[in-house]
Amino acid sequence: MSGQAHAGIDYIPREGTWLLDRGERVVDSRTNADLKQYLNNSNRSSGGSSISVNVPLSVQSQDSGNRSASVEDANLLAGLIKSKVYEIVTNEQRPGGLLSRG
Structure with missing residues (x-):
């Protein structure tokens, strides 16, 4: 060998x-x-x-007296959007994807 x-x-x-x-x-x-x-x-x-994606976000709560719930909801939604955008961009950068450099 x-x-x-x-x-x-x-x-x-x-x-x-x-x-x-x-x-x-x-x-x-x-x-x-x-x-x-x-x-x-x-x-x-x-x-x-780097890639920058801006997504304007407006969250309105049914309970107008609970501002902290609206902020928490907005932060949660922003995190979900960010992770989904990252996932899509990463997939599209692979060979054959829309953002492929190959």
């Missing part, structure tokens, strides 16, 4: 028999080159940009 590379290796120095763990894979040299180029381009284009 020539080696083990469970921690990762991007180039095999010589032909030989290698031990793989479950879930690991071997790709041909062309696919490896394509993957390295894709990752390099992805790292270069992601340059720390």
Whole structure:
């Protein structure tokens, strides 16, 4: 056996028999080159940009005397909106998504 590379290796120095763990894979040299180029381009284009989404929010309580309930409701709703927007943006940034840079 020539080696083990469970921690990762991007180039095999010589032909030989290698031990793989479950879930690991071997790709041909062309696919490896394509993957390295894709990752390099992805790292270069992601340059720390951020996305800002503003959602105006107005919460009105049926009980006009309980202002703290309205504030709590507004904060809860704002948190739900933020997490859903983050989930959607993250999914759309994946390959094939509307925000994919690949």
